[in-house]
Amino acid sequence: MPALGALVAEPLFLLTDTALVGHLGSVPLAGLGVASVILQTALGLLIFLAYATTPTVARRLGAGDRRGAIRAGIDGLWFAVLVGVVLAVVGAVAARPLVGLFGVDGDVARAAATYLSVSLIGLPGMLLVVAATGLLRGLQDTRTPLVVATVGFAANAGLNALFLYGFGWGIAGSAAGTVVAQWGMAAVYVVIAVRAAREVGTDLRPGLAGVGRTARSGAWLLLRNAGLRAALVATVAAAAASGVAGLAVIQIALTLFSTLAFALDALAIAGQAMVGHALGQGDRDRVRAVTRRLMLFGVGGGVLLGALLAALAPVLAPVFSSDPGVRELLPPVVVAMAVGIPLAGFVFVLDGVLLGAGDARYLGLASVVSVLAYLAILIPLEARVAPGASGAVALWLAFGLGYVGARAITLAWRARSDAWLVVGAR
Numbered sequence: 001m002p003a004l005g006a007l008v009a010e011p012l013f014l015l016t017d018t019a020l021v022g023h024l025g026s027v028p029l030a031g032l033g034v035a036s037v038i039l040q041t042a043l044g045l046l047i048f049l050a051y052a053t054t055p056t057v058a059r060r061l062g063a064g065d066r067r068g069a070i071r072a073g074i075d076g077l078w079f080a081v082l083v084g085v086v087l088a089v090v091g092a093v094a095a096r097p098l099v100g101l102f103g104v105d106g107d108v109a110r111a112a113a114t115y116l117s118v119s120l121i122g123l124p125g126m127l128l129v130v131a132a133t134g135l136l137r138g139l140q141d142t143r144t145p146l147v148v149a150t151v152g153f154a155a156n157a158g159l160n161a162l163f164l165y166g167f168g169w170g171i172a173g174s175a176a177g178t179v180v181a182q183w184g185m186a187a188v189y190v191v192i193a194v195r196a197a198r199e200v201g202t203d204l205r206p207g208l209a210g211v212g213r214t215a216r217s218g219a220w221l222l223l224r225n226a227g228l229r230a231a232l233v234a235t236v237a238a239a240a241a242s243g244v245a246g247l248a249v250i251q252i253a254l255t256l257f258s259t260l261a262f263a264l265d266a267l268a269i270a271g272q273a274m275v276g277h278a279l280g281q282g283d284r285d286r287v288r289a290v291t292r293r294l295m296l297f298g299v300g301g302g303v304l305l306g307a308l309l310a311a312l313a314p315v316l317a318p319v320f321s322s323d324p325g326v327r328e329l330l331p332p333v334v335v336a337m338a339v340g341i342p343l344a345g346f347v348f349v350l351d352g353v354l355l356g357a358g359d360a361r362y363l364g365l366a367s368v369v370s371v372l373a374y375l376a377i378l379i380p381l382e383a384r385v386a387p388g389a390s391g392a393v394a395l396w397l398a399f400g401l402g403y404v405g406a407r408a409i410t411l412a413w414r415a416r417s418d419a420w421l422v423v424g425a426r
Contacts, residue, residue, distance in 0.1 A: 001266070002142040002143045002145070002146040003137070003142045003145075003146075003265075003266040003269040003270060004262065004263060004266035005146040005149070005150070006133070006142065006145040006146045006149045007262045007265055007266060007269075008262055020160050020161060020164055020174055021164070021171055021174050024164070024170060024171065027107045027108055027111055028111050028170065028171040031107075031108050031109070031110070031111025031112035031113075031114070031115055031171060032111070032112070032115055032171065032174070034099055034108070034109075034112040035099070035112045035113075035115040035116040035119065036115075038098055038099075038116060039116070039119055041229065042087065042123070043126065043130075044225060044228070044229055045222060045225045045226060045229065046083065046127060046130065046222075046225075047130060047225060049076060049079070049080050049083070049127055049130045049131040049134060050130045050131060050133050050134030050137070051134065051221050051272070051355050051360075052076065052134070052221055052360065053072065053073055053076035053131055053134030053135055053138060054134040054135075054137045054138045054269075054272045054273060054276065054355070054356070055138065055272055055275070055276035055355060055356045055357065055358045056069075056072045056076075056138065056276070056358065057069045057070075057072050057073050057076075057134070057135055057137075057138025057139060057276070058137075058138040058139075058140070058272070058273050058274075058275075058276025058277040058280065058356065059276045059277070059279055059280035059358065059426070060072060060280055060426075061138065061139060061140070061277055061280060062276065062277035062278060062279065062280025062281040062283075063280035063281065063282075064280075065280075066200055067200040067201065067202050069138065069139065070135075070139075070193075070196050070197055070200055070202050071197075071202045071203070072138075073131075073132075073134070073135030073138065073139075073193065073196075074193060074197055074202065074203075074204060074206075075206065076131040076134060076135060077128060077131050077132060077135070077189075077190070077193060078206035079131070080124070080127040080128050080130065080131035080132075081124055081127070081128060083127060084123045084124025084125070084126070084127040084128065085124050087120075087123055088120045088121065088123045088124055091116070091117075091120040091123070092117060092120055095113050095116045095117045095120070096109070096113045098116070099112040099113050099116065111171050114171055114172050114175070115171050115172070115174065115175045116175075118172050118175035118176055118179060119175045119178065119179060121179050122178060122179030122180075122182040122183060124186075125179070125182040125183040125185070125186035126182045126186075128186040128189060128190070129148075129182065129185050129186050129189060132186070132189030132190070132192070132193060133145045133189075135193065136189075136192070137269060137272065137273050138272075138273060138276065139196075140273055140274075140277065142269070142270075142273070144192065148185050148188055148189065149185075151185075152181050152182070152184065152185040153181075155180075155181045155184060156177060156178055156181035158177075159176075159177030159178075159180050159181060160173065160174050160177035160178065161177075162177070163176050163177045164177070219364075220360035220361045220363065220364035220365075221355075221360050221363065221364065222364075223364035223365075223367060223368065224360070224363045224364045224366075224367040225367075226367070227364075227367030227368055227370060227371045228367065230371050231370075231371055231374055231399070231403050232254065234371075234374070234375060234378055235250065235254070235378070235395065235398075235399045235403075236250065236254070238378055238381070238382040238395055238398075239392075239395055248326050249326055249329045249330050249333055249392050250333070250392065250395060250396065252326070252330060253330075253333050253334065253337055253396055256309070256316075256334070256337065257337060257344075257400075260305050260309070260341060260344075261344070261348065263301065263305065264298060264301060264302065264305075264344060264345050264348040264349070265348055265352075267294055267297055267298050267301070267345075267348065267349050267352065268348045268349060268351055268352025268353075268355070269352060270294070270352070271290065271291070271294050271349060271352030271353045271355070271356050272352050272353075272355045272356035273356065274290050274356065275287050275290055275291070275352075275353050275356030275357055276356040276357070276358070278290060279356075279357060279421070279422065279423050280423075281423075282423040283423075284418075284421050284423065287353075287357075287421060290353075291349075291350075291353050291415065294349040294352070294353065295346060295349050295350070297345075297349070298345035298346055298348060298349030299342050299345050299346050299349075300345075301345055302341040302342035302343070302344060302345030302346070303341075303342045303345075305341050305345075306337075306338040306339065306340075306341035306342055307338070309334060309337060309338040309341065310334070310335050310338035312334070313330075313331045313332075313334040313335050313338070314331055316330060316331070316334055317330040317331060329392045332392070332393050333392050333393055333396050336393045336396045336397050336400065337396060337400055339400070339401075340397075340400035340401050340404060343400075343401065343404050343405060343408055344400070344404050346408055346412075347404055347407045347408050347411060350408075350411040350412065350415050351363070351407075351411060353415065354411065354414060354415070354420055357420045357421070357422065358422070359414070359420040362414055362420070366407070366410035366411065366414070367407075369406070369410055370403060370406040370407045370410055371403075373402075373403075373406040374398070374399075374402055374403035374406055377398050377402040377403075378398050378399075378402070381394060381395070381398055
């Protein structure tokens with residue numbers, strides 16, 4: 001439950017920016033939209049900083065090596081700083097060209113470039129927060145990230161309002177408020193990490209071997225995350241062929257799916273921490289028991305969420321759009337989504353279990369296989385898809401059952417073996 005709260009708090013940063021910038025007019029809002037896509041894509045790819053740190057810390061903690069666990073977390077923080085600084089410097093040079101890739105110009109391009117350029121100052125801090133969250137999750141602490149995320153969200157909202165309206169900085173003020181909040185959260189985590197390191201007497205200097213291990217594991221997880229992003233981009237691109245209404249419906253459906261994923265991802269995070277800890281203790285039986293319980297919660301929770309979604313399908317359309325075409329197409333797509341949510345729960349849980357086991361290489365390769373299988377379904381379908389409800393439903397079923405189903409097969413195949421049940425501190 002604390003993990004779910006922290007997950008929900010994170011997207012509220014962008015939601016707050018959107019709500020406040022929206023009152024400045026359509027041009028700043030459009031600029032924010034472009035810049036936020038770039039930033040969210042970077043964060044989505046780099047979330048491996050948490051996923052690589054959590055199982056390593058949990059495994060060493062389970063083996064009774066708290067000093068080694070915190071040392072691994074410190075290495076993760078140093079790697080996050082290194083990646084953040086490099087990306088911030090590269091982004092500062094490439095901000096305008098990146099915005100230009102979206103085909104916008106004039107005032108919208110300038111607004112997007114302004115927001116992106118200011119936001120990049122906070123990128124190292126944001127990645128520090130991600131890595132530190134992974135450290136605390138590995139230490140079996142999900143409450144502290146919830147408190148930090150909640151306070152950070154409140155500070156972000158207040159600072160954005162002050163800089164936007166009080167100081168009159170416009171869209172740059174919105175970005176500046178978020179940057180200050182991100183670095184404030186990072187500072188809190190650094191203090192926590194330093195205190196923990198001093199308690200166990202571990203070195204705070206970067207260890208090349210530990211940073212290298214994080215980088216190697218992170219490379220496979222980056223490949224995993226790139227596969228997820230590729231599937232989403234391919235889905236949106238295919239939806240564009242079904243017309244404007246079809247594209248709008250798929251975008252709404254992806255937003256709903258992402259929202260439901262927060263609840264199921266909380267189970268995956270629990271799996272990462274608990275499985276890593278049990279493997280560190282050498283307790284394979286406990287790992288199997290945790291996996292079975294998580295699968296029960298994942299599929300059962302998916303059934304409940306799917307039933308709720310299906311029941312709300314007739315009334316959701318007016319909430320998201322006043323366009324008659326969108327209102328007509330959305331309900332059947334939502335029902336199709338509801339059918340696949342239990343399968344998604346199964347996938348998210350097993351993904352978390354294998355992440356907790358540190359099975360990064362398999363997850364990276366499996367992600368490639370899943371995307372290729374999905375494209376084999378999607379490309380022929382895209383050539384035949386027609387505007388209307390049947391086309392939109394077919395596209396969603398290709399994603400919700402085809403792509404998610406491919407992931408389910410690759411993950412279940414791995415879980416049924418013992419190859420990932422590697423016990424010990426490493």
